[in-house]
Amino acid sequence: MTSGRIHGHVLSPRSGGGLRWEPDSALSWSDGLLLDAAGAGELALSEAGLLLVPGLIDAHVHMPQYRVRGRFQDALLPWLREHIWPEEARFSDRPYREAVAAEFRDGMLAAGTTAALVWGSPHDESAHAVLNDLAPVCVRGGDVLMDRNSPPELTRSTEDGLRSAAEHTSQYGARYALTPRFVPTCTTELLRGLGRIAAGSDVLVQTHLAENLDEVAWVAQLHPDARSYLDVYDQAGLLGPRTVLAHCIHLDEVDLQRLADTRTWIAHCPTSNVALGSGRMPLERVLAAGVRVALGTDVGAGPELSMLDVMACFLDMQAAVPGVRPTLALELATLAGAQAMGEGARRGTLESGRAADLVALRLPGGLRRGETPDEVLARVLDAFAGRWEDAVAAVFIGGQRVT
Ligand SMILES: [Zn+2]
Incomplete structure (x- = not known):
């Protein structure tokens, strides 16, 4: 009907x-x-x-982590190595991928999520699974790109990654999101190549930024010449109104101003940040700088696909921030999510x-x-x-x- x-x-x-x-x-x-x-x-x-x-909108969620959601004994980097990468490796198997996609879609629908910005696995064909197998949920997203510091079965060469990103960009256009996992697993050459693709098309960009202090220190070691973690993405041409950066917990004022100036989005994932002990995103500084924020579950670090769970955690975590109230949480979980994923004129209200x-x-x-x-x-x-x-x-x- x-x-x-x-x-x-x-x-x-x-x-x-x-x-x-x-x-x-x-x-x-x-x-x-x-x-x-x-x-x-x-x-x-x-x-x-x-x-x-x-309809609720999830601005940051990982489909291949659905079956291992909530396994959060560790901090970010060991959790990735021990729980997440082995599970993502299973997504080279088509029947496995299709089974999880169906469970994931049903889980989103039961939770009231009608649109989402979705991460696939680090396999070329995973872009098709994300963009074709999750209907009727309105999805934008793509396959994860990693070309260094990753297990061999999840690593693609820089050339392969860029070739497949260019192919998916021409096949899916604005529905596709370039999805480098984060700086530690992506060479400068890969990031800059993706920046060129983003500049010449209307695709989205989604990645992670400054979730955890060990991660921030690792990036500083890998890129001693960069002013900050954010600066690595900036130098690669990856910031802008079609870019969504998950977490953004450990940023200085120069970074926040740069996010505001480029109209880059933050996907704030409070349940995930609690689960991995990552800390509190400084919402008062983010809002004061004029940076735009949407909310995400970040399943599998986040334990639940429900954006109601995320809204409740947001209200709890950010209770002391002036202006934080339930209707703001609703706005960030609907209209802001729609705008972040390029659906702001069609959905979200x-x-x-x-x-x-x-x-x-x-x-x-x-x-x-x-x-x-x-x-x-x-x-x-x-x-x-x-x-x-x-x-x-x-x-x-x-x-x-x-x-
Ligand atoms: Zn994530």
């Missing part, structure tokens, strides 16, 4: 700023797009008293003309008299902590019910 109607309490960021908050209202759609006014389309769901929010991507959340006991949107959201997050899928009554993508 690509036309339909659903009743509930409508809560959404607006693309021009502010909130849409309409208790006891309805949303209607036709041909998969939201309509201006509540129409008479067929009722898509009869459950009453639901909180209707935009419940406004007419946008894709009818929405999540109907259960609100225990219904709406209370005079309750504010922040209070309503806080109550949902509190009531379903640790059993996030129970919060999700239904999920629609382009007006089609998928959960």
Whole structure:
């Protein structure tokens, strides 16, 4: 059913700023797009008293880590070597890859995630799995590139990596994301080659930056001439409004200003940062510098695919930062994610003309008299902590019910 109607309490960021908050209202759609006014389309769901929010958007998630999510005994570098790289190596096997892709897609849909910026494995064909096997979730992403300091089965030569990145760029265009894992596993030659591809196309770029102090020290050792870790990406031409950098915990003011000037995005992944003991991203400094932020699960370091889990952790971790409140968490998990992945004009809010991507959340006991949107959201997050899928009554993508 690509036309339909659903009743509930409508809560959404607006693309021009502010909130849409309409208790006891309805949303209607036709041909998969939201309509201006509540129409008479067929009722898509009869459950009453639901909180209707935009489809949740995960700005940073690793598909091949899905089965090993939550194994976080170690810090970043040993965790990568012991848990993550052996699992990613299994993705050269097509049946294994396809089985995990199906589980991963179903997990996202159950969590209310309708769009995501997804990382594949370090195999050429993994780009096709990410971009073809996860429908109906709206996905952008690509295969991981590593050409040094990596196990042989996950290492591609610089030439092979650049050739396959160029092929995927011409095949998928703006849906594809150049995905160098991080500076320690990517030569300057590879990064600069990717910078040239990015400059000549409309692909996205996604990578990691400054998650952990050992990693930052390793980069300083590998690149003694660079001003900072960020500077290595900058010199390679990899910053800009179509670039999304995960973590960004250990940055100085010059780095933050450079991110703001280039309109580069940060994917803030609080549940992952807690799991790996990476520290707190300094949100107050990031916002003061004017850097744009979206939220991500970073599964498998993050233990859950639920963006509700990430929102709750964000509110807890960043509670002391002025302006942090539940509706800001919702905005970062919807509209900001859509903008970061280049879908800001089509998704991320419940406004007419946008894709009818929405999540109907259960609100225990219904709406209370005079309750504010922040209070309503806080109550949902509190009531379903640790059993996030129970919060999700239904999920629609382009007006089609998928959960
Ligand atoms: Zn990651």
